[in-house]
Amino acid sequence: MGPHARWTDVGLGVATVAVVGAAVTANVRGDGTPAVAYLFAVGFGALMWVRRSQPVLALVASGIGLLGYYALGLPPIGLALPVGAALYSAAEAGRLRWAVGSAAALVVISSVARTLGGEDPGYLYAYELPTTVAVMAAVIVLGDGVHTRRLWRAEVGARLAEEAERRVQHERLALARDLHDVLAHTVSAVTLHADVAAEALDDGDPVAARTAIGRVRQASGGAAQELRGTLAALRSEADGVSPPLGVLARLGDLTAGAPVDLTVEGRERPLPMVVDATAYRVVQEALTNARRHAPGRAVRLTVSYRPAEIGLRIVNDTVAAPAGPHGYGLRGMRERVGLLGGSLRAGPAPDGTFEVTATLPAEAVA
Incomplete structure (x- = not known):
């Protein structure tokens, strides 16, 4: 419990002592005021x-203390004032039944005892009882309202935490897809051009070998650049660094x-960034599968701009078995x-042939 809560308890205790002490001092009966009455006032406040x-415990002790107070014939102090803070505290702590039950028991016991004691029923039931019930009900409702609001805040906080965790998991999945797409494409490209370089060397064609090795270097450098861009975007979106975007702008890197x-x-028209990036990754993964399962075979790539969508079609001239139905590549796409x-x-x-077709909603952007 923090210092603010402790000072709140102290304030409630002092207020209870002051209010009950004032009622004792007023002593509407007009007879003497025993000092023990003030001790009861201090006791009611100390329970806070x-x-x-x-x-x-605070509620029950307050109720028992109040009954004992009246059993000793001490000056009247009402019902709601001595136990109001205890009723509020019980309701605030989620003990609503205890608060309502205790208030009802005190009202019934007090009303019966005072009626048998000869007090004026008109004053008791027409004025004092409604006032007492209203005050008790008010503090109980107030305490229950605070408790309910606290539960609501806790639920909202839990939902926000759950949503934050869901977003983190989503970002992790997106990062895993990006890394898979980049590395799978790069490894396939490097393998393909390394084989070309090896065949060129066997054929005594150093120019072709150098060209293939240059392609390997280019693919490796592009992968490193994309990885740096992805990591920079994770560090801070405010830096203006984004994952590799652009279907047509970067297709040359994929088809080289x-x-x-x-x-x-x-x-051709500008596309929303997320659509642009997704289309790029679909093409990248489809070409990677084609190179892996049908190396050297021709691939036809069609990009179709439509009024409200973009279509992609990647076709292998020879059927190539893609990654299995549970593979990361196809599932990720x-x-x-x-x-x-x-x-x-x-x-x-x-x-x-083997065909990959995708359709993405893509309204035109300025």
């Missing part, structure tokens, strides 16, 4: 010290040194596209 750790026939349909409300299909085409 344990109202947080033992709210039921490979037999890819590129066709663009429709009028489907997840990426699905998150944007698009669709993706990958499988053998009727003409005997």
Whole structure:
């Protein structure tokens, strides 16, 4: 418990002592005021010290103390004033039934005892009882309201924490996909060009070998650049560094040194960044699979700009078995596209080729 809460308890205790002490001093009966009455006032206030750790104990002790006070014939101090703080504390701590039950028991016991004692029923039931019940109900409702609001805040906090954790997991998954896409494409490109270099050396063609080795260097450098960009974006979006974007702007990096026939349909236009990046990754993964399972075979890539979407079609001239249905590549492509409300299909085409088609919603951006 912090210092603020402790000072609040002290304030409630002092207020209880002051209010009950004032009622004792007023002594509407007009007879003498025994000093023991003030000790009761101090006792009611002292119970506020344990109202947080033992709210039921503070409430029960206050009720028993109040009954004992009246049993000794001490000056009247009402019902609500001595136990109001205890009722509030019990309701605030979530002990609503205890608060309501204790208040009802005190009202019933007091009313019966005072009626049997000969007090005026008109004054007792028409004025004092409604006032007492109203005050008790008010402090109980107030305490329960504070308790309910605290629970609501805790629930909201838990939901925010859960949402933050979900976003972290989403970012981790996105990072894993990016790393897989970059590294898988790079490894495939490096393997392909290394094989070309080896064959060129065997054929005594150093120029072709140097060209292939240059392609290896280019692919490795591009992968390193993309990884640096991804890590920089994770550090701070405010730095203005983004993951590699641009379907057409970067397609040359993907198709370099490979037999890819590129066709663009429709009028090119800027795309939303997330759509642009997703389209790029789909093309990258599809070309990687083609190089892995059908190396050297021609690939046809079609990018179609439509009014409200962009279509991608990657076709291998020879059927190539892609990563299995549980592979990270194909599953990652489907997840990426699905998150944007698009669709993706990958499988053998009727003409005997292997085809990957994807459609992404892509309204034009300024």
